[in-house]
Amino acid sequence: MIERQIGCSIREYFEREGEDRFRDVEESVIDELTQSPNGVLSTGGGAVLRPANRRHLRDRTQVVYLNSSPDELFRRLRHDVNRPLLQVADPLSRLRELYVQRDPLYRETAHFVMETGRPSVATLVNMIVVQLELAGLLLPEQSGR
Numbered sequence: 001m002i003e004r005q006i007g008c009s010i011r012e013y014f015e016r017e018g019e020d021r022f023r024d025v026e027e028s029v030i031d032e033l034t035q036s037p038n039g040v041l042s043t044g045g046g047a048v049l050r051p052a053n054r055r056h057l058r059d060r061t062q063v064v065y066l067n068s069s070p071d072e073l074f075r076r077l078r079h080d081v082n083r084p085l086l087q088v089a090d091p092l093s094r095l096r097e098l099y100v101q102r103d104p105l106y107r108e109t110a111h112f113v114m115e116t117g118r119p120s121v122a123t124l125v126n127m128i129v130v131q132l133e134l135a136g137l138l139l140p141e142q143s144g145r
Contacts, residue, residue: 001033006025010084011083011084014084019084026047026053030043030056041057043057048102049105058108062132063109063110063111064112064113065110067103070095070096085098111135114128
């Protein structure tokens with residue numbers, strides 16, 4: 001949605017306009033998308049940096065924080081050149097810094113915290129569905145299980 005709105009890749013926009021301008025667009029898109037009760041919204045890692053985003057996400061949606069260690073994230077992202085904040089000499093150190101900054105904000109925002117480890121996508125989705133069912137937010141017949 002953000003790329004559709006800005007008309008280019010997030011990386012290009014980030015490089016051209018800077019992080020603050022990107023966060024402005026991100027905040028606007030999160031505000032818009034959280035006003036609709038249907039669907040799944042997958043945010044970028046820095047979405048929780050702005051109090052308005054945390055408030056909209058917490059108050060208007062059910063937030064599932066998929067918590068991964070910096071080492072696990074590095075394993076998954078070490079070859080990803082589309083993440084502007086990781087285009088540094090030591091991306092693992094950068095991931096550790098970002099984790100220290102963002103983890104408390106995600107925990108403040110989240111209704112559910114899932115430790116991701118290394119399960120398959122299907123297993124992780126099933127774990128999320130079970131949590132939503134246990135919380136009474138999703139009936140088993142709605143989940144297709």
